[in-house]
Amino acid sequence: MAKRRITKQISVGGVKIGGRDNPVIVQSMTTGDTRDVKTSIAEIKTLEDEGCEIIRVAVPDMEAADAIPAIKSGINIPLIADIHFHYELALASVKNGVDGLRLNPGNIRDADKVREITEAAKKAQIPIRIGVNFGSLPPVGKIGASRGGRRVVDGVNDLPTIAEAIARGDDDAYTVVDHMVATALWEISVLEDLDFDDIKISLKAFDVETTVEAYRKLAPLVPYPFHLGITESGTVTTGSIRSSVGLGVLLYDGLGDTIRVSLAGDSREEVKTGYEILKSLKLRDKGPIMIACPSCGRADVDVLALTNSVEKFIKEVKTPLKIAVMGCEVNGPGEAKDADIGIAGGNGRAVIFRKGAKTKIVAEADMLDALMQEVRAAEAEMAESQA
Amino acid sequence: MAKRRITKQISVGGVKIGGRDNPVIVQSMTTGDTRDVKTSIAEIKTLEDEGCEIIRVAVPDMEAADAIPAIKSGINIPLIADIHFHYELALASVKNGVDGLRLNPGNIRDADKVREITEAAKKAQIPIRIGVNFGSLPPVGKIGASRGGRRVVDGVNDLPTIAEAIARGDDDAYTVVDHMVATALWEISVLEDLDFDDIKISLKAFDVETTVEAYRKLAPLVPYPFHLGITESGTVTTGSIRSSVGLGVLLYDGLGDTIRVSLAGDSREEVKTGYEILKSLKLRDKGPIMIACPSCGRADVDVLALTNSVEKFIKEVKTPLKIAVMGCEVNGPGEAKDADIGIAGGNGRAVIFRKGAKTKIVAEADMLDALMQEVRAAEAEMAESQA
Numbered sequence: 001m002a003k004r005r006i007t008k009q010i011s012v013g014g015v016k017i018g019g020r021d022n023p024v025i026v027q028s029m030t031t032g033d034t035r036d037v038k039t040s041i042a043e044i045k046t047l048e049d050e051g052c053e054i055i056r057v058a059v060p061d062m063e064a065a066d067a068i069p070a071i072k073s074g075i076n077i078p079l080i081a082d083i084h085f086h087y088e089l090a091l092a093s094v095k096n097g098v099d100g101l102r103l104n105p106g107n108i109r110d111a112d113k114v115r116e117i118t119e120a121a122k123k124a125q126i127p128i129r130i131g132v133n134f135g136s137l138p139p140v141g142k143i144g145a146s147r148g149g150r151r152v153v154d155g156v157n158d159l160p161t162i163a164e165a166i167a168r169g170d171d172d173a174y175t176v177v178d179h180m181v182a183t184a185l186w187e188i189s190v191l192e193d194l195d196f197d198d199i200k201i202s203l204k205a206f207d208v209e210t211t212v213e214a215y216r217k218l219a220p221l222v223p224y225p226f227h228l229g230i231t232e233s234g235t236v237t238t239g240s241i242r243s244s245v246g247l248g249v250l251l252y253d254g255l256g257d258t259i260r261v262s263l264a265g266d267s268r269e270e271v272k273t274g275y276e277i278l279k280s281l282k283l284r285d286k287g288p289i290m291i292a293c294p295s296c297g298r299a300d301v302d303v304l305a306l307t308n309s310v311e312k313f314i315k316e317v318k319t320p321l322k323i324a325v326m327g328c329e330v331n332g333p334g335e336a337k338d339a340d341i342g343i344a345g346g347n348g349r350a351v352i353f354r355k356g357a358k359t360k361i362v363a364e365a366d367m368l369d370a371l372m373q374e375v376r377a378a379e380a381e382m383a384e385s386q387a
Numbered sequence: 388m389a390k391r392r393i394t395k396q397i398s399v400g401g402v403k404i405g406g407r408d409n410p411v412i413v414q415s416m417t418t419g420d421t422r423d424v425k426t427s428i429a430e431i432k433t434l435e436d437e438g439c440e441i442i443r444v445a446v447p448d449m450e451a452a453d454a455i456p457a458i459k460s461g462i463n464i465p466l467i468a469d470i471h472f473h474y475e476l477a478l479a480s481v482k483n484g485v486d487g488l489r490l491n492p493g494n495i496r497d498a499d500k501v502r503e504i505t506e507a508a509k510k511a512q513i514p515i516r517i518g519v520n521f522g523s524l525p526p527v528g529k530i531g532a533s534r535g536g537r538r539v540v541d542g543v544n545d546l547p548t549i550a551e552a553i554a555r556g557d558d559d560a561y562t563v564v565d566h567m568v569a570t571a572l573w574e575i576s577v578l579e580d581l582d583f584d585d586i587k588i589s590l591k592a593f594d595v596e597t598t599v600e601a602y603r604k605l606a607p608l609v610p611y612p613f614h615l616g617i618t619e620s621g622t623v624t625t626g627s628i629r630s631s632v633g634l635g636v637l638l639y640d641g642l643g644d645t646i647r648v649s650l651a652g653d654s655r656e657e658v659k660t661g662y663e664i665l666k667s668l669k670l671r672d673k674g675p676i677m678i679a680c681p682s683c684g685r686a687d688v689d690v691l692a693l694t695n696s697v698e699k700f701i702k703e704v705k706t707p708l709k710i711a712v713m714g715c716e717v718n719g720p721g722e723a724k725d726a727d728i729g730i731a732g733g734n735g736r737a738v739i740f741r742k743g744a745k746t747k748i749v750a751e752a753d754m755l756d757a758l759m760q761e762v763r764a765a766e767a768e769m770a771e772s773q774a
Contacts, residue, residue, distance in 0.1 A: 058684035248632030
């Protein structure tokens with residue numbers, strides 16, 4: 001696995017993102033109406049319970065911006081305001097105590113208004129995330145036009161549109177990846193020109209390859225931390241898989257300082273999926289990890305039933321234990337031995353392991369109890385060693 | 388995304404794996420008792436319905452080996468026998484018409500018995516998968532011992548055990564990845580020495596990084612196709628995420644000719660997850676892909692309800708359409724335009740897109756009907772163009 005990319009550290013309401021040693025931060029966005037303070041707080045509290053570390057809310061109008069102080073007073077994690085076209089909503093959000101802005105200066109257009117926003121953000125010490133999305137890219141010829149023709153990427157406006165390049169089969173075509181990166185560089189330059197560098201970047205698309213290649217291409221060009229995501233990735237079932245593939249590839253490459261898994265569904269699933277992705281790459285610890293045998297014609301115990309029981313049980317476990325549930329003598333003992341606690345069943349009995357050593361052999365009927373005792377004992381030991 | 392690694396093509400009961408242009412094949416393993424023919428066939432039929440292309444069954448005893456002809460007569464996809472220690476079960480499986488073996492010659496030990504198996508497999512033209520698993524690796528000093536001391540990797544036996552190397556903090560330690568690769572090379576050499584090269588390889592661990600690095604390290608050393616998997620990866624919820632990350636990284640690298648997602652749960656979920664992983668990297672088409680807005684305080688329609696309705700509806704759709712369900716005017720139209728069919732809602736009405744062009748604007752109440760009409764029209768067109 002590649003070493004993490006070292007980035008400029010920023011702070012969103014005290015939560016540090018990027019830098020050299022900070023963990024990859026898990027964030028989400030509310031699905032409800034921001035103006036409904038009570039519902040917003042309730043949703044955010046459930047997300048906090050899942051370990052959500054930063055929350056974003058859409059701010060489509062002034063009523064939403066004005067709900068910020070009340071929402072903030074009811075929650076414990078930093079709040080980011082998602083702004084699209086209206087600079088006055090950005091200013092109002094900052095005034096109302098938001099911890100971060102998600103805003104593309106290119107959408108604001110007027111240079112003086114962008115200056116006003118960056119000055120307010122600088123004074124309040126809140127970062128701005130530039131979020132380049134495949135679905136809302138500016139036309140190729142329009143990058144930088146509103147900045148008086150200034151170009152970050154030389155000759156961008158002389159290049160064909162993506163459609164033109166594809167139509168003529170040009171191998172050196174300016175691709176959508178190039179355009180996402182060029183757009184990000186232009187948006188960044190707008191803020192940098194105003195002496196603002198408290199920046200975080202995202203480059204999202206639904207297409208995994210487009211997303212991955214855009215982040216890879218931008219990575220060596222800027223020092224800013226990356227917020228990773230696959231846009232509109234789908235429902236909890238399909239979107240979590242697509243997001244795991246895309247974010248997995250990037251994180252394995254050492255890219256990514258904070259992640260948001262976009263799922264059409266209960267927002268808690270975004271946070272759960274985010275942690276599972278990070279846990280699979282050992283980038284975060286959060287509760288137990290379960291190694292579970294998929295069962296086959298070789299399993300002597302009803303390993304799927306045992307797995308389900310163990311899964312329910314470990315929902316209450318907060319310690320980052322690696323727990324293995326195995327069904328037979330083939331791979332079971334080997335993988336179970338590698339775990340903090342393991343159980344391998346077979347022939348009417350079960351072997352319980354602790355850090356590679358067999359601790360007991362119990363009858364099949366008692367194995368769940370025995371496993372639970374072992375978990376509790378391991379937890380007590382860990383608590384003691386930390387005391 | 389890296390170009391696919393070109394491998395030696397093998398054929399499992401007519402399903403081609405590896406080579407230059409074959410698709411990545413999706414396979415699974417039954418969870419039930421192989422000896423129960425009726426249940427085995429029933430399980431495999433449900434997997435076929437999900438698109439499973441090869442099925443594996445555990446063969447732990449002679450009764451299981453003898454069930455093979457009856458199972459084969461009731462199913463339509465190739466059948467692989469999973470053998471562990473007993474060479475007579477491998478021979479019986481071949482005799483009983485199995486389409487492939489999963490077997491580690493190192494576990495068989497006796498050279499004459501391995502020879503007998505390879506001769507039978509060669510005669511029957513069935514390939515052998517060597518499956519190196521983290522949980523059942525031979526001790527470091529034992530690689531090759533049963534082959535009269537022959538070494539594939541020079542000096543392997545002079546190296547410390549992994550535990551010893553870790554204990555003394557040796558940076559040049561022979562790692563578990565090295566040992567998995569060395570074990571695979573040794574197992575391969577056993578077959579190659581018998582002039583058998585109808586081989587497929589897997590190198591599985593629960594740990595994503597171990598798995599990825601093992602496949603990466605072996606890839607340039609052998610021409611054989613890779614069967615990818617993350618062992619014992621967990622339940623449908625957590626295991627699908629861990630598998631998506633691990634297999635995603637490898638597939639993005641161009642590695643992998645067939646995949647099996649190991650999940651503790653309904654085996655159909657393994658097949659569904661497998662296809663979703665491949666679809667996210669455009670390596671396979673299978674039914675529609677849904678781009679779904681995660682909804683936020685900006686959505687004017689109940690996009691989650693609409694998404695759920697559309698998801699249920701598209702279960703019946705077999706054509707590989709890209710369908711976008713969007714909630715607002717910000718990213719919605721952009722992503723929806725990129726889809727074959729899209730819907731973007733807002734302000735009590737919805738815009739329907741077809742390949743980037745608006746086809747109609749309908750009232751919110753009629754939008755699902757309008758979307759479905761569009762899908763049916765697109766399907767009819769596709770069917771016509773293929774006729």
